[in-house]
Amino acid sequence: xxxxxxxxxxxxxxxxxxxxxxxxxxxxxxxxxxxxxxxxxxxxxxxxxxxxxxxxxxxxxxxxxxxxxxxxxxxxxxxxxxxxxxxxxxxxxxxxxxxxxxxxxxxxxxxxxxxxxxxxxxxxxxxxxxxxxxxxxxxxxxxxxxxxxxxxxxxxxxxxxxxxxxxxxxxxxxxxxxxxxxxxxxxxxxxxxxxxxxxxxxxxxxxxxx
Amino acid sequence: xxxxxxxxxxxxxxxxxxxxxxxxxxxxxxxxxxxxxxxxxxxxxxxxxxxxxxxxxxxxxxxxxxxxxxxxxxxxxxxxxxxxxxxxxxxxxxxxxxxxxxxxxxxxxxxxxxxxxxxxxxxxxxxxxxxxxxxxxxxxxxxxxxxxxxxxxxxxxxxxxxxxxxxxxxxxxxxxxxxxxxxxxxxxxxxxxxxxxxxxxxxxxxxxxx
DNA sequence: ACTCCAATGTCTACACCGTGGACATAATGA
DNA sequence: TCATTATGTCCACGGTGTAGACATTGGAGT
Numbered sequence: 001x002x003x004x005x006x007x008x009x010x011x012x013x014x015x016x017x018x019x020x021x022x023x024x025x026x027x028x029x030x031x032x033x034x035x036x037x038x039x040x041x042x043x044x045x046x047x048x049x050x051x052x053x054x055x056x057x058x059x060x061x062x063x064x065x066x067x068x069x070x071x072x073x074x075x076x077x078x079x080x081x082x083x084x085x086x087x088x089x090x091x092x093x094x095x096x097x098x099x100x101x102x103x104x105x106x107x108x109x110x111x112x113x114x115x116x117x118x119x120x121x122x123x124x125x126x127x128x129x130x131x132x133x134x135x136x137x138x139x140x141x142x143x144x145x146x147x148x149x150x151x152x153x154x155x156x157x158x159x160x161x162x163x164x165x166x167x168x169x170x171x172x173x174x175x176x177x178x179x180x181x182x183x184x185x186x187x188x189x190x191x192x193x194x195x196x197x198x199x200x201x202x203x204x205x206x207x208x209x210x
Numbered sequence: 211x212x213x214x215x216x217x218x219x220x221x222x223x224x225x226x227x228x229x230x231x232x233x234x235x236x237x238x239x240x241x242x243x244x245x246x247x248x249x250x251x252x253x254x255x256x257x258x259x260x261x262x263x264x265x266x267x268x269x270x271x272x273x274x275x276x277x278x279x280x281x282x283x284x285x286x287x288x289x290x291x292x293x294x295x296x297x298x299x300x301x302x303x304x305x306x307x308x309x310x311x312x313x314x315x316x317x318x319x320x321x322x323x324x325x326x327x328x329x330x331x332x333x334x335x336x337x338x339x340x341x342x343x344x345x346x347x348x349x350x351x352x353x354x355x356x357x358x359x360x361x362x363x364x365x366x367x368x369x370x371x372x373x374x375x376x377x378x379x380x381x382x383x384x385x386x387x388x389x390x391x392x393x394x395x396x397x398x399x400x401x402x403x404x405x406x407x408x409x410x411x412x413x414x415x416x417x418x419x420x
Numbered sequence: 421a422c423t424c425c426a427a428t429g430t431c432t433a434c435a436c437c438g439t440g441g442a443c444a445t446a447a448t449g450a
Numbered sequence: 451t452c453a454t455t456a457t458g459t460c461c462a463c464g465g466t467g468t469a470g471a472c473a474t475t476g477g478a479g480t
Contacts, residue, residue, distance in 0.1 A: 007428060007475055033467065045468080046429050054467065114388040161380065161389075161400055162407055169379025170371070178324040179371075190371055197372055201411045221457080244437065255439080256458050264438065 012050040014040050019061045020106075027108035027176070031058050062113030065106040066133065072099045073137050074129045085145030086199055092141050093167045093195035096134065100171035101187065107175060138163060142202070150203050159202040166198045222260040224250050229271045230316075237318035237386070241268050272323030275316040276343070282309045283347050284339045295355030296409055302351050303377045303405035306344065310381035311397065317385060348373060352412070360413050369412040376408045 008014060018039045022030045033054045037044045051057040076095035080087045100107040117133040132140070142159050145151040151159060173179045174187050218224060228249045232240045243264045247254045261267040286305035290297045310317040327343040342350065352369050355361040361369060383389045384397050 011428080032465090034465080043430050044466095045431085048468075049428055111387070118388060158400070158403060161383075162376070162404055165379035165383060165404060166372070166376040167379065168383060169375035169377065169381075171379075172382060173371075173375060173378060177321070178328060190368070193368060194372055194375060197411050197415070200414075201407050204410075204414075205407070218458080242437070243439090253459050254437095255460085258439075259457055 008040070008042060008046075011040065011042065011046065015047055015050065015057065016060050016064060019057055020064060023061055023065070023109045024103065024105045027105045028058055028062075028112060030105070031061060031109070033057065058109065058112055062109050062111070063116075065103075065110035066113040066117060068103070068106060069096070069099050069110050070132060070134050070137065071129050073134055074132070077137065077141075083144075085141060085148050085150055086203070088141035088144055089138075089163070089199050089202070090192075090195055092134075092138050093163060093198060094191060096167050097171045097174075097191045097195070100175040101184070104175040107171065135160075135164075145203065151205070155202075155205050159205065162202055163198050166194060170194050218250070218252060218256075221250065221252065221256065225257055225260065225267065226270050226274060229267055230274060233271055233275070233319045234313065234315045237315045238268055238272075238322060240315070241271060241319070243267065268319065268322055272319050272321070273326075275313075275320035276323040276327060278313075278316060279306070279309050279320050280342060280344050280347065281339050283344055284342070287347065287351075293354075295351060295358050295360055296413070298351035298354055299348075299373070299409050299412070300402075300405055302344075302348050303373060303408060304401055306377050307381045307384075307401045307405070310385040311394070314385040317381065345370075345374075355413065361415070365412075365415050369415065372412055373408050376404060380404050 015036055018036045019031045021039075022032070022036065031054070033047055034044045036057070037047050047057065051060065073092055073095045076098075077083070077088055077091045080091050114135075117135045138160060139156070142151060142156050142163075145159075146153050146156060170191065174182060174190075179187075225246055228246045229241045231249075232242070232246065241264070243257055244254045246267070247257050257267065261270065283302055283305045286308075287293075287298055287301045290301050324345075327345045348370060349366070352361060352366050352373075355369075356363050356366060380401065384392060384400075389397075
């Protein structure tokens with residue numbers, strides 16, 4: 001497994017790492033196979049020993065990016081003092097948005113792996129952390145809210161959609177979208193307000209008629 | 211201005227029309243300049259007499275797509291019986307989402323023109339309709355809410371972000387995102403519920419402390 | 421220790437893409 | 451009528467993703 005001139009030690013990992021660096025500042029489109037292999041000091045065709053095609057490589061990067069997002073969320077959740085459902089939910093939402101703002105390129109590419117996120121248990125073997133996907137962390141927060149009697153169990157599905165939509169939309173619009181020019185401090189302020197509004201909206205649903 | 215063999219009558223419009231057809235099923239990425247010119251029966255380089263580069267063409271298509279979105283919203287708004295603020299807001303949100311679901315490709319490309327949407331008055335000379343952008347239609351609904359005393363004037367900015375984020379996120383996730391496989395009827399149902407929740411959240415803000 | 425084999429990387433080549441520069445043609449207005 | 455300007459064509463370049471045939475390597479089995 002030594003890196004001889006010919007056989008690269010672990011090319012697959014190296015390619016993903018390089019692709020990650022390309023995606024970090026500029027998003028998924030910046031992952032161009034020939035450039036990745038060039039930076040890895042290898043022929044373009046070598047990549048095809050480890051990935052079916054470019055899309056496959058992008059998906060691999062997306063999984064890692066998604067894992068980083070999950071790690072960021074877990075980190076912020078762990079930092080909440082009293083882990084009641086409201087605080088957990090607030091932490092999930094705020095860190096989801098913060099990640100999109102701090103790492104717009106990685107967030108962009110992570111979106112490509114959110115398909116799998118729904119079904120699979122863990123997005124990848126994350127060295128540290130619980131290994132839960134962002135989706136599962138959101139669900140866990142809502143379940144806590146249920147356990148606290150602040151949300152009826154039947155409304156969890158609706159609440160997932162409400163929260164995810166609000167948070168994802170805000171992240172998309174402000175990170176790389178039409179609102180990308182807004183000053184960061186205003187965006188942060190709106191982020192906490194928006195998430196708080198979502199928490200309220202979800203919680204209020206418990207006593208609604210329909 | 212007749213279409214002789216050499217000089218095309220109105221090539222610019224023809225190119226935009228063809229590009230629109232390419233984008234409709236597959237989004238902005240499907241607008242490939244060579245294919246557009248091929249379908250228009252013209253050399254690739256001919257496009258450069260009317261557009262600075264491919265991106266310029268995409269933006270032109272985006273403007274038209276955005277105009278169609280605005281038209282769809284206006285259409286639904288006009289169909290509301292009693293045009294109070296709540297009904298207007300509900301109509302804006304639902305039609306925004308419906309457009310994304312019915313025309314995912316056009317919605318995708320329209321996103322590229324939402325930058326301009328914020329500042330400019332009209333996205334383009336729409337033959338019919340008021341010529342307001344979707345953003346302005348949203349603002350108008352909120353202003354109506356203000357006029358009705360259901361929203362304080364100072365909260366309009368926040369409300370815009372809350373509504374746009376929620377609706378845009380939902381549209382993104384369900385139209386081409388990780389939730390794209392959800393059955394349409396469930397999505398429609400969630401759409402009306404989600405928008406209703408947003409209307410409530412916005413309105414409730416009037417009596418909030420901060 | 422030698423041999424074979426599967427894994428891995430290279431070389432060459434193709435069809436596509438966006439785009440630049442020089443040229444050809446058509447419409448226009450003096 | 452003729453020159454000017456707008457518009458479209460030709461040829462070319464460097465870039466991309468990807469296919470097929472070949473070269474090199476490390477390791478397994480004898």
